[in-house]
Amino acid sequence: MRDWEKYLNRDIACECHRTHRCGIDRIVIGEGALLELPAMIREGGYKNICMVADANTYAAAGKQAEALLAGSGILCTKAVFPEAELIPDEHALGVLLAGLPDGCDLMVCVGSGTLGDLCKFVSHKLHIDYFMVATAPSMDGYASNVAPLIVKDTKTTYEVGRPKAIIGDVNILARAPMEMIRAGIGDMLGKYVCLADWRVAHIVTGEYACGFVENMMRECVDVVKQAMDGANRREKGAIAAVMEGLVLSGITMSYVGNSRPASGSEHHLSHFWEMMLLQQGKPDALHGLKVAVGTVISLKLYELLKNNKEAFLKPGDRVLSQEKWEGEIRRVYGPAAPEVIRLEREMRKNALEQVEERRKAVAAHWDEIMRVAKSLPSAEEMADILNGIGAPYLPCQIGVDEQMARDGIIYAKELRNRYGLLQLLFDGGIAQGMAGDAMGFLKQLNKERQT
Structure with a gap:
């Protein structure tokens, strides 16, 4: 104990x-x-x-x-x-x-x-x-x-x-219902992405980061990863270990004073899908199961980023006009659009001057960002882990269609004023293309698993 x-x-x-x-x-x-x-x-x-x-x-x-x-x-x-x-x-x-x-x-x-x-x-x-x-x-x-x-x-x-x-x-x-146990495991496996996002935000924007808290969170992930097979069999010792990892993860958030050590792009996708499914009156999967799918997508986006340096650094205006951006937000967010637009008008995270400042920082620290990306497990490896415990790893397994998944990659970042992978892709004008590539990967993954 x-x-x-x-x-x-x-x-x-x-x-x-x-x-x-x-x-x-x-x-x-x-x-x-x-x-x-x-x-x-x-x-x-x-x-x-x-x-x-x-x-x-x-x-x-x-x-x-x-x-x-x-x-x-x-x-x-x-x-x-x-x-x-x-x-x-x-x-x-x-x-x-x-x-x-x-x-x-x-x-x-x-x-x-x-x-x-x-x-x-x-x-x-x-x-x-x-x-x-x-x-x-x-x-x-x-x-x-x-x-x-x-x-x-x-x-x-x-x-x-x-x-x-x-x-x-x-x-x-x-x-507890097995899907809830798997949701807890999925929530913890998402920490690979959120810790990468936190490190990238520190590199690009100078945001506060803490190595002590980061190492604590990695310990939480290791504890849960080692126990997940036993937990999937309802072994009490393994269930206790998973619960301890989850509680310790919450303590890291308390140490920092916010959710940064435990919530990144994978959580933004989860929250976005939750909102969209509720708006459509469709069944909503448990938070941790959505995080699991968001983790697979985010890991693939980090992989794809390695081969998109030239596209990211290509000169040109990458910022949508306010009118076009607001039109997209109204299309995507529906009744939630006014609140999302209000947040952007207040924070101006998509303003040209802020985007250009971050783009320059990314260009200056590209190799360092790539070291973070290369330290992550692959999307296919994560899909195998999740599939091995009966957890979802594809959007279609949680009721999320291709359009909703694409929109999440491009616009889920608007829910928080928090820098991470999704904002980086948006800043570089490559979010649309990367979303298409990620969807292609998921289709191929689904096809391979069905054969």
Whole structure:
């Protein structure tokens, strides 16, 4: 078992000249971990507790947690969402707020990604504590201080607070739907791309980067990669290792203060597809499964970049006119377009002067960027890894058609003011061509796997 004390509530003076800290009081991952919930509540002196769950997570762990609390003389109210697929939007936030009792001083969130994001946002806004009782090793946001929500039809990431405690009972986690276990693995395998994006952003824009945090994240990936086959067989030791890797990944985000160590181009694609599928009323795959597919695409784009130096450096105006760009954004984003356009008008990341400054930096540091690209696993290797555990690796396996995949490569970057591979391709005027090449690769990959 990991010694969590060395990561929590202590200042870590780093060579990056920042002091890292994660303000979580306690993390317990292991068989029977849920049994510690009543003692944690008593130690915190909480008096007015609300359990937040949905119908599935209440059955998976909420009912057991409620019985444990009642047996210890601890009463709590419940806010249980009835939806089969909960969307983290303004409606869900309003329902949660309405369901909290007056004077609530602790939310016990029983669930995983979506419920956790709703609870961490509300707890931050109301200045009350929350505990996370994990029901699946499905994503790395348990310990993070960010909450991705859909507001004004746009996927928006908010910097919020952290849970006071995280409980990961392996007996519960091992019973999670297999696609949720695979989603957690997919989320972690995406870190290859996000760490590359972070390093490239540091090279091109001078953005802050931290080698200590980067190495921590690589450790998380190694832990999960070594355990993924066992986790795919529901082996409890492997499930515990995957959960530990996911939680440690969230701690790295807390150390930096944002999601940069854990979210790059592969996450931008995932968030974009989520928005588009919701707009179209189509089933939406789990976040980590979309990240897995986004990882394969991003790795291929990094491979293709190696052979596109001349195209990137070719002289000429690569910036779309504001009118043409806004037309494309309205086509692609639909009802979310006004918010995307507002963000660009505020940040001006696509403005000619900013694009040219970054293009010059890329040209000056091309060899260094190529060293980052060459350090990555190949897209085909990643597809084989995902296929080996039964996880999706092609857009069509998660309900994303070719047009949506192409649009994501070109325009998913507009969701965040964050430099990475997708912005680099856009700046060089090669995003359209690279998207076509990536689609050709995916078609060939699909054809080979079917024969």
